[in-house]
Amino acid sequence: MTSSNENKKSLKSFYVLWAILTVFGVVVSLYAPGYLMPKSMSSSMHLSILTMVVFSVSAAPVAAGVYAATLYIMRNWAHKGDGVPAAAPAIRESAKTVVTWTLTSVILTVFLLIWGLGALAVDNSGASSNPLVVNVTGQQWVWSFQYAGPNGTKVESNDLYLPEGREVVFHITSLDVTHGFWLPQMGVQVDANEGTFTEIHTTPNKLGTFDVRCTQFCGLNHAFMVTQGHVLTPSAFTTWLNAQPARS
């Protein structure tokens, strides 16, 4: 049996569906990341949320296209009745479709790459000449933070205190297993490894409290390896630092 059914259908409803789903996707993409993610307290976090938005908006027409095509296919070409469906037109190739599809995905990918690499460069740049250095030590299952105190002393704390508007460089290590040092409101994380130092930096730009959580599985109390951070005004930070007992 050969098929006389050419199965061509008007594409109008497909385009309408695609447009509606795209608009829906774009609206969700614009608002969901900011609404769902922790309140931004640093430029890195701001960049992270912004990149989420850009990527979601770019992905919205792609996802909408796949969903619209799938729904359109189910609506128009699902075989009705009990028998075996007749053969459909034997479309084996369409150079135009393959080239268009591939080019579109290449262009989108290149756009995302340029954005991503740009954002990465911004994130890595801007090391200020006078950053605050905080040494971070993880051990099962507590964080501790060491600062250079007044007159060459050392200050240690289990809460993380940071001044607003000044770049902070964290030097991170672990005394036992690997931990993950993450500041959800700052958009930065890196592992704490035994015997070596890793480094991240960020500039807090909002006063208030934030979280410190462990993102690397570290044993029994991994879920409880949390502490609090506080962004203070520069003068309040200095006051806090000077009030700490000095350690040798």
Next chain:
Amino acid sequence: MTTTLEHKAPVIKHEGGGLARHQNFLTAMIGGIAGAFIAWAIAHHLLDQNVRTTSDAVAVLTGCGWIVGFWFGIGALNAPFAWLVGKDQTRKDQLYYAGEDQGTKRYWKYCTDHKVVGVQYIVMTMVLLGAGGILAMAIRTELIVPGNHFVNQQVYNGFIAVHGMLMILALIVAVAGPWGNFVVPIMCGAKDMAFPRLNALSLWTLVAAAGLLLTTLAVGSLTMGWVVLAPITDQAGVGMDFFALAILVFTVSTTVAGVNTICTVFTMRTKGMTLERLPIMVWGAIIAAALGLYAFPYFSLVEALQILDRTFSTSFFVGTGGGTGWLQANLFWLMGHPEVYVILIPAVAALFEISAVMARKPVFSYRTAIAGMVGLAGLSILVWAHHMFTTGWAPTLGGPFMVTTELISIPTGLFFLVLIGTLWRGNIWMKLPTVWMFGFIANFIIAGITGIYLSDIPIDNQLHGTMFVTAHFHYVFVGSVLFGAIAALAFWYPKVTGRFLDEKLGRIAFWLAFIGVQVTFMSMFVSGLRGMPRRYSSYSFIFEHTNFITTIGAYMIMAGMLVLGGAVIYCWNHGEPSGSNPWHANSLEWLVSTPPPLENFDVLPVITEDPYNFGKELVRS
């Protein structure tokens, strides 16, 4: 159409052959336990009890004893031993090992018939998924409310490791195991696999490895996730030794299976079966097998070094001895990323096959489909460090790895092109395989897009190590691969059993699983976005609602899987008879009788065209 069902075939008792004729799963278990006990006794008495690593060495040797004993018991060593002493197997022996006239008993044996091995893989996959699923339910039950203590924290941590590894092993074999063995040789027009005994070896080695993995639950003392990153593994007890050994043995199984699949396709194709006339499923099977051959040696290596660190106090991964955990992470992810595509590609290839048959159209742009799979496999070996963006290892490599990783969206996009192109303007037969295929498409787009976020370093710096990642790869593994595997099961089930998988039960299972996946993993994305790290045994009240919803969704998926599992078991003997070619397809597996006879073809067919010309159906007697 009439159906001859195999379990009605008369069982003829074989004469002669001695003990070797009575080997089966039971003797394998006895052999394994005996081997483990002997190895334990020897190791326990000979090794110095005052050395720190002795308990680990004893555990590893006990595990090795189990494996060797299991091989002995099942009969894996019979043929090599016979060959060694100059007694080659006779044709009669070979037919015996192929299970001739042994009825259902042969499913419990070291059987060389590729169709029996295929069925054994179906059962193994279901057992592994079932065990992993029970652990998933335990994990989600623990997390249903904050601070719950349904299981204690130590046990919970072990569950995370074993759940992860069981599911990974199950999915590695979920499509390539059953269908790579059952249908791929017939699709090529082969009488069996190139190395039938190796085929049986791969299956029974998997069984032995799975046994070892499950004992880790009984031994306990696993303190890490499935990626078993050093140095936390140092704190794990002997469960870790079994865990590492189980993986090592598993890689033997996959390597043997992969070599076998590739050799079969390249040497056993029938006359006229050119590479471009192969059903697309066959391409998926060999591309995945080849990728596995590249990737799994890293897996063997990382576990072997791990075992050496634990038993001989070497320090490959131990910082204090000059090693580094980063070495372990690199080796692990050199395997770990390709492995995702070893899992995914066979499922996608099966869906290409299903979409063509069900839409009554040729695979759209067959060569693009192959290029997409090859491209994905090729790129996947260059992206491993995206799993290490936040480890602090080689920050300057972040940019290059971001580039290779994001390029993956191009071949992945080709999968959608081929699937949608094949369905476009088709006459789509909305049967159970088709329904699960549509579910795959809907889930896979979400899996893909959320993967792009994580490939981007500024986003990954925020989301790495959170529930967002967990939700992402569950959309890949559950929403996509599992749906594809179930579509493949529904599609080829009639060829195995001569009966349909029940349409109604299958659809109930589909809706439970499909809605369950959205509920579970969408809410898990939200938990991650809001800041909940992975592998938490407890969480603060701000994550309360999303976790509750996730658990409810997980129960729905489990309910769906129970319905499906029930349907698979029930329909095996009681389903609606299907005849030998229920989908009116043209590839060779549908043109042989159901169930296919031993050695598949009396006369090897000669092929003149690819199997996608649905206009003129080939009828062969």
